[in-house]
Amino acid sequence: MNHVVDILSWSCLLAGAFFLLIGVIGLLRFPDFFTRLHAASVIETLGSLLIVTGLALQAEQALVIVKLILLIVFIMFTSPTAAHALAKAALHGKLEPVTSTEDNN
Amino acid sequence: MNKIPHALSLGISLALLWLLLSGHYTVLLLALGLGSVLLVVYLGRRMDVIDHEGHPIHLKFKPTLFYWVWLLKEIIIANIDVSRRILSLRSDISPTVVKVKSSQKTTVGRVIYANSITLTPGTVSMSIDDDLILVHALSAEGAAALDEGKMDRHISMIEEDY
Numbered sequence: 379m380n381h382v383v384d385i386l387s388w389s390c391l392l393a394g395a396f397f398l399l400i401g402v403i404g405l406l407r408f409p410d411f412f413t414r415l416h417a418a419s420v421i422e423t424l425g426s427l428l429i430v431t432g433l434a435l436q437a438e439q440a441l442v443i444v445k446l447i448l449l450i451v452f453i454m455f456t457s458p459t460a461a462h463a464l465a466k467a468a469l470h471g472k473l474e475p476v477t478s479t480e481d482n483n
Numbered sequence: 484m485n486k487i488p489h490a491l492s493l494g495i496s497l498a499l500l501w502l503l504l505s506g507h508y509t510v511l512l513l514a515l516g517l518g519s520v521l522l523v524v525y526l527g528r529r530m531d532v533i534d535h536e537g538h539p540i541h542l543k544f545k546p547t548l549f550y551w552v553w554l555l556k557e558i559i560i561a562n563i564d565v566s567r568r569i570l571s572l573r574s575d576i577s578p579t580v581v582k583v584k585s586s587q588k589t590t591v592g593r594v595i596y597a598n599s600i601t602l603t604p605g606t607v608s609m610s611i612d613d614d615l616i617l618v619h620a621l622s623a624e625g626a627a628a629l630d631e632g633k634m635d636r637h638i639s640m641i642e643e644d645y
Contacts, residue, residue, distance in 0.1 A: 397566065403569055412607065
């Protein structure tokens with residue numbers, strides 16, 4: 379039983395780390411601010427979700443699991459707000475998004 | 484509008500959060516916790532920020548839970564799609580800016596819709612103008628999927644007039 383939980387937990391942690399890595403690669407590869415924002419949202423959604431799930435499976439007390447679930451809830455509420463604030467600030471600062479019709483490198 | 488239920492609900496959720504996170508249950512600390520909960524509710528009322536927007540207790544409970552599960556599924560699908568586009572060797576993105584119509588009647592409903600769009604990787608809501616949300620999408624396919632309005636209909640189901 380313990381082994382099954384351990385394997386599940388490590389799969390979640392490794393998959394989470396994999397998605398963090400993908401997010402960083404996207405952050406470096408994508409051409410402009412707005413497309414990079416999409417790469418960053420991979421990190422803050424599935425990346426953080428999988429890592430916290432992996433940690434919750436390692437927890438021995440129920441209270442720790444509740445705290446980790448709260449953490450996910452707070453991340454899910456705050457990260458889109460922050461992303462929207464960034465996008466709106468960029469738009470307000472007259473940053474033109476690169477669109478597929480003009481340039482696609 | 485009567486704001487007492489919102490203040491009560493805020494006080495109860497703050498108290499529950501305090502009890503869960505503190506882990507100390509001596510009389511002194513419980514009294515300090517109660518004091519801080521009351522202070523926060525009092526300050527919130529003075530600032531007039533306790534209302535149906537800060538604490539949307541009017542949303543239907545069961546459809547909201549159902550929506551969260553559906554949104555989680557959408558987030559996972561969108562993550563895999565964006566990851567595939569990041570890793571593909573030749574450039575596989577077609578950034579698009581679209582205006583999406585939101586059918587929600589209330590401000591809270593529109594905020595939930597715009598935030599859900601941002602939370603799903605591949606689409607970010609850039610600004611809201613009345614019932615039109617300006618969305619930046621990583622791919623033309625993502626923009627088209629949003630235009631079908633599936634997420635919009637799901638959110639309209641959980642909002643309730645009050």
